[in-house]
Amino acid sequence: MPYVDRQNRICGFLDIEENENSGKFLRRYFILDTREDSLVWYMDNPQNLPSGSPPVGVIKLTYISKVSDATKLRPKAEFCFVMNAGMRKYFLQANDQQDLVEWVNVLNKATKITVPKQSDPLCQMDNANRQAESPGGKKQVSYRTEIVGGVPIITPTQKEETSECSEGGDSNYLKRSQSHLPYFSAKHPPDNAIIKAGYCVKQGAVMKNWKRRYFQLDENTIGYFKSELEKEPLRVIPLKEVHKVQECKQSDIMMRDNLFEIVTTSRTFYVQADSPEDMHSWIKAISGAIVAQRGPGRSAASVCYSEPQRK
Structure with missing residues (x-):
């Protein structure tokens, strides 16, 4: 789900058909920045890329004329x-x-x-200026043509200055969602059934760098792999060694959104999910697996999870 980051930008992962009519969709991280009047997308969350990494694509919001559901037409993909x-x-x-x-x-x-x-004095003054600029109160607008990604784009040379007069702030039209995503199973190995699986970003133990890993939670362990195609995990964390799992209180220091921690006997694992919903879903899934393994009586002091308040 799209969420609001620390800079009040709307962010989230989407798949995009970058090459028109190719039918090939690629996973990208999108940032809708109304202050910069742009929609940009990156190979991954910029927090996980080297500093200064350029975006894969960018579109000025003034170029976008309409966004609509395409599933009722001739859909190229589901959703x-x-x-x-x-x-x-x-x-x-x-x-x-x-x-x-x-x-x-x-x-x-x-x-x-x-x-x-x-009723806004600034808007009344602006309207008066607009009417004085041309006969009949119609403002003359000039246009320019630019080539963006091989596509000619025609846009006004003067930007409409309505942001100060519009109702509500841009940062208020999407609240941080705290709803949960349902658990899902990626594979069903003969040993232990997978409770939850998906990609997250984790901090390394030595270099303290952040890398995307494929996590799998089953009845007894949390394992993470280099990718979902790998059969052997890079590491397996037994649930019996997990003392608590919770939203990370150091996220402000690390400047990471959607960060949670898995505290074990020997180490604290810092894991970043792709959205607030995904973060709470992982915390709830791991907590539930520990409760199922140890029983309600023994797990109460070991698992730290509270249902997030809906706003």
């Missing part, structure tokens, strides 16, 4: 939506239906033209 930008259509794939609806809503809200309130 697909289309973004009209200049003379090109960008097809993107969300994680699920709710993710699709939220991205369509926030993108349309960020790109729509807002009407200033007449």
Whole structure:
């Protein structure tokens, strides 16, 4: 799900068809930044990339004319939506239906033209200036043509200055969601059934660098792999060694969103999920597995998890 990061930008993972009509969707990390008037996407969360890594793509919000659900048309992928930008259509794939609806809503809200309130003195002065600029109160607007990614883009040379007069702040139209995603099973090995699996980013023990790893939680262990294609885990953490799992209180120091910690006898593992929902889902899943393994009586002091308050 899209979420608001520390800089009040809307972020999250989506799959995008970068090469038009290729039918090939690639996983990218998107940042909707209304202050910079842009939608940018990276290979991964910039927090996990080398400092100064350039984005894979960028679109000015003024270029985007419409964002809509594409599943009722000729969908290129499940949970697909289309973004009209200049003379090109960008097809993107969300994680699920709710993710699709939220991205369509926030993108349309960020790109729509807002009407200033007449009661605002600044807007009244601006309207008076606009009427004085041309006969009949119509403002003459000039246009320019640019080539963006091989696509000609026609845009006004003067930007509409309505941001100060629009209702509400950009940072308020998406609250931090605290809902849970359901558990899912990726594989079913003969030994222990997988309770939850998916990609997270973890901090290394020695170099303290952050790398994306594929995590698997079963009835007895938490293992992480270099990728979901690997059969042998890089490390296995027995649940019997886990003292507690909780949202990390040092996230402000580490400047990491959606960070939680797995505290064991020998080490504390710092793990970053892709969204607040995913973080709470991992905490709840691991906590539940420990309760199931040890029993309610013994696990109460060992597992630290509280249901997040819905805002």
